[in-house]
Amino acid sequence: MAILLDKNTRVICQGITGWAGTHHVTQMMEYGTKVVGGVRPGKGGRSHLNLPVFDTVAAARDETGANASIIFVPPASAAAAMIEAIEAEIPLVVTVTERVPLLDMIRVREALAGSRTRLVGANSQGVLAPGIAKLGVMATGSERPGGVGIVSRSASLTSEVVAQVSAAGLGQSTTVGVGGDPIHGLSMRDCLELFFADPETEGVILIGEIGGFEEQEAAEFIREAKPSKPVVALIVGAHAPAERRMGHAGALAIGGAAAASAKIAALEQAGVRIAPSAGLVGRTMADALAKTH
Amino acid sequence: MRLHEFQAKSLLADYGLPCPKGAVAITAAEAESIARDLGVAPLAVKAQIHAGERGAAGGVRMAHGPAMVRSAAEALLGKKLITAQTGEGGLTVRRVYVEAATPAVKQIYLALVVEPALGGFALLGAAQGGEEIERREREGRLVRERLTLSVGAEPDPAELDAFLAAIGLEGGARAKAATLVAGLRRAFIELDASLIEINPLAVTADGDLFALDVKMTLDDNALFRHRDLASLRDEDDDERVKLTSQRDQLNFVQLDGDIGLVSNGAGLGLATLDMVKAAGGRPANFMDIRTTATSLDIAHGFALLLDNPAIKTLLVNVHGGGMQSCDTIAEGLGVALRRSGRSLPVVVRLAGLNAEFARTRFKNFGCAVIEEPDMASAAQRAVTVAASGRA
Numbered sequence: 001m002a003i004l005l006d007k008n009t010r011v012i013c014q015g016i017t018g019w020a021g022t023h024h025v026t027q028m029m030e031y032g033t034k035v036v037g038g039v040r041p042g043k044g045g046r047s048h049l050n051l052p053v054f055d056t057v058a059a060a061r062d063e064t065g066a067n068a069s070i071i072f073v074p075p076a077s078a079a080a081a082m083i084e085a086i087e088a089e090i091p092l093v094v095t096v097t098e099r100v101p102l103l104d105m106i107r108v109r110e111a112l113a114g115s116r117t118r119l120v121g122a123n124s125q126g127v128l129a130p131g132i133a134k135l136g137v138m139a140t141g142s143e144r145p146g147g148v149g150i151v152s153r154s155a156s157l158t159s160e161v162v163a164q165v166s167a168a169g170l171g172q173s174t175t176v177g178v179g180g181d182p183i184h185g186l187s188m189r190d191c192l193e194l195f196f197a198d199p200e201t202e203g204v205i206l207i208g209e210i211g212g213f214e215e216q217e218a219a220e221f222i223r224e225a226k227p228s229k230p231v232v233a234l235i236v237g238a239h240a241p242a243e244r245r246m247g248h249a250g251a252l253a254i255g256g257a258a259a260a261s262a263k264i265a266a267l268e269q270a271g272v273r274i275a276p277s278a279g280l281v282g283r284t285m286a287d288a289l290a291k292t293h
Numbered sequence: 294m295r296l297h298e299f300q301a302k303s304l305l306a307d308y309g310l311p312c313p314k315g316a317v318a319i320t321a322a323e324a325e326s327i328a329r330d331l332g333v334a335p336l337a338v339k340a341q342i343h344a345g346e347r348g349a350a351g352g353v354r355m356a357h358g359p360a361m362v363r364s365a366a367e368a369l370l371g372k373k374l375i376t377a378q379t380g381e382g383g384l385t386v387r388r389v390y391v392e393a394a395t396p397a398v399k400q401i402y403l404a405l406v407v408e409p410a411l412g413g414f415a416l417l418g419a420a421q422g423g424e425e426i427e428r429r430e431r432e433g434r435l436v437r438e439r440l441t442l443s444v445g446a447e448p449d450p451a452e453l454d455a456f457l458a459a460i461g462l463e464g465g466a467r468a469k470a471a472t473l474v475a476g477l478r479r480a481f482i483e484l485d486a487s488l489i490e491i492n493p494l495a496v497t498a499d500g501d502l503f504a505l506d507v508k509m510t511l512d513d514n515a516l517f518r519h520r521d522l523a524s525l526r527d528e529d530d531d532e533r534v535k536l537t538s539q540r541d542q543l544n545f546v547q548l549d550g551d552i553g554l555v556s557n558g559a560g561l562g563l564a565t566l567d568m569v570k571a572a573g574g575r576p577a578n579f580m581d582i583r584t585t586a587t588s589l590d591i592a593h594g595f596a597l598l599l600d601n602p603a604i605k606t607l608l609v610n611v612h613g614g615g616m617q618s619c620d621t622i623a624e625g626l627g628v629a630l631r632r633s634g635r636s637l638p639v640v641v642r643l644a645g646l647n648a649e650f651a652r653t654r655f656k657n658f659g660c661a662v663i664e665e666p667d668m669a670s671a672a673q674r675a676v677t678v679a680a681s682g683r684a
C-alpha cells in the first residue's frame with residue numbers, strides 16, 4: 001500500500017538524544033512507526049524513550065535488526081552520520097537536518113554510488129505512508145490511506161496538497177519529500193519509478209519549484225515510461241524575483257535551465273496535467289482519476 | 294556568500310592562481326597612489342560589485358598613468374552600475390580594483406562549479422572566453438568542455454590533459470594549467486566554494502597564464518568551518534535587509550508591490566506569490582519562515598514588512614507542519630504589530646498544526662484579522678483589500 005515503507009520497517013534514529021530526535025521519535029511512535037533504537041556516539045548502553053541507545057549504526061543494526069534510519073544530527077556532523085548509515089548498509093535513510101554543506105552532500109553522493117542505501121534528503125520532511133508508518137517530521141491529521149502518491153521538494157506545500165487530496169475524497173499511498181537542498185539523495189525521478197511500479201498507487205502528484213533540473217529529469221522519465229497512471233504537477237515560483245547572477249557558470253553547467261516555464265513545458269510535453277493553481281491540485285487529481293476509471 | 298574579485302584573487306593566490314599585480318581602493322586618491330606604486334601602464338580600473346558583465350556596462354576602464362586612474366576611479370566610485378547581471382536597480386560601486394593590464398594572445402574560460410543535476414562538481418572550460426560566452430552558447434557557437442571532479446580523488450591526468458588541450462592550451466601553458474587546476478580543486482574543497490570562475494584566463498605570448506577576472510562564491514552552509522572567511526561578507530546596502538533576515542531565520546527578498554507576504558516554507562511562499570500575481574496583485578516581498586525560527590525571529594520578519602510604508606496589506610498564508618505551527622507565527626505577528634503601532638489590514642489563512650490556537654492568539658493580541666478558508670480566496674481578498682485601501 002506504499003513505497004519505501006511497510007509494516008516491517010524497523011527504524012533507528014541517529015541523534016535520538018537531542019531535542020529534535022526526542023520530540024519527533026515520540027511523535028513517530030505515537031503514529032505507530034516501529035522505532036527499535038537510537039544512535040548517539042558516547043551514549044551507547046543507555047536507554048532513551050525506553051529504547052536502547054548504541055554508539056554506532058552497525059551495532060544498532062546488529063542488535064535490533066533495523067532496516068531504516070532517520071537522522072537528526074546537526075549540520076556539521078550530518079554527512080558523517082549519513083556515510084556511517086550507508087557503510088552499515090541500512091536500506092533506507094531519511095535525513096531531516098537542514099543546512100548541510102554542499103560539498104558534504106557531494107561526499108555523501110560519492111558514498112551512495114553503488115551502495116545498498118536509498119537516501120531521502122537531506123533537508124527532507126521525510127516519508128509518510130498513511131496508516132502504516134511515518135518516517136519524518138510532518139504534521140499528521142489530514143492524511144488518509146489511499147491511492148495518490150506525492151513527491152515534493154517542499155514540506156509546507158506537501159501538507160497543503162495532502163489536505164486537498166483528502167478533501168477531494170481521495171487518500172495517499174505515500175508522500176515523499178526529496179529535500180529542499182540542491183544536492184540530495186533520492187530524486188523525483190526515482191520516486192516516480194517506485195510509484196509507477198507500486199500496484200496500490202493509482203496516480204502521482206509531483207510538486208516542484210524553480211531552480212535545479214529535477215522536474216525536467218522527471219518529465220523525461222515519464223515520457224519514456226508512458227505510465228498508465230495519471231501524473232499531476234504543481235510548479236511554483238513562476239513569479240519569483242530573478243536571482244542576481246554571478247558569472248556564467250550557472251548557464252553553462254549541466255541543467256542550468258531553471259525557469260518555471262521550462263519545467264511546465266517539459267512536463268506538459270510528457271503528458272503531465274499541470275494544476276492551474278496551488279489551490280487546485282487535489283481537484284486536478286480527482287478529475288484525472290475520474291477520467292481514467 | 295559572494296566574494297569580490299579582489300577578495301577571490303587574494304584567497305586563490307595561496308593556491309597558485311597567477312594574477313596581474315594590483316590593489317583595491319575606496320577613494321580616487323587611493324587609486325591614484327596605487328597606480329603610482331605599481332609603476333606600470335596601462336592599468337585597468339575595475340568596479341568591485343557582486344555581479345558580472347561589468348565590461349560592457351562601463352565598469353572596467355583602461356587608464357594610462359596615475360592621473361587617468363584617478364579620474365576613472367572618480368567616475369565609478371559611489372555610482373550605480375547596471376550590468377546584464379545586476380537587475381534593473383544596479384549595484385553601488387564602493388571599491389575599485391586597480392591592476393596591471395595584461396596583453397593576451399588567448400582568452401580562455403575556466404570554471405569549477407557545483408552541478409546539482411549530477412550531484413557533484415565539475416570543471417568547465419571553453420577556448421574562447423570573455424563576456425560573450427553565454428551568447429555564443431545560446432547561438433550554438435560555443436564549444437564547451439567539461440570534466441567531472443570528485444572530492445575523494447584527483448582527476449585522471451590523461452583526462453585532464455585532454456580537457457586542457459580541447460580548450461586550446463598547448464605546451465608550457467597546458468602544463469601550467471594542469472598545476473593551476475589542481476590548486477583550484479584544492480581551494481574549492483578546502484574553502485567550501487560553490488563557484489570559482491576565471492574568465493578570462495589570459496595566455497600571454499610567453500605561454501604564461503594570468504587570471505584577469507575571478508568570480509567566487511562560498512557555501513553559506515559551510516561558513517561554520519571558516520570563521521575567518523565569514524568576515525569577507527560585504528554588507529552593502531543591497532544586502533542589508535537580506536542579512537537581517539538571515540540572522541532572524543527567514544529568507545527574505547524585497548519586491549516593489551504593496552502586499553506583504555508571509556508563509557512558512559519556501560514552496561508555500563512561492564505558491565502564495567504566484568497566486569497573488571495571478572489575482573492581479575503586486576507582492577511587496579517574498580518571505581519564507583524557516584522551520585527553526587522562534588516567534589521572536591518571526592516578529593523581526595514582520596517588522597521588516599511593517600517598516601515598509603509601501604505595504605498596504607499583509608497576507609499571512611500558513612500551513613502548520615511538524616516543525617512550525619500556526620500559533621508561533623500568530624505570536625510573531627502580534628508582537629510585531631504591537632511594537633510598530635501600525636494598523637493595517639491583515640488577511641490570514643490558517644491550516645494544519647495549531648490553527649485554532651493561532652486564532653486565540655490573534656484575539657489575545659487584539660489583532661483584527663480577516664480570515665479566509667483557503668489559499669485562493671485569501672490571495673483574492675488581499676488583492677481586493679490592497680486595491681481599495683481598506684478592509
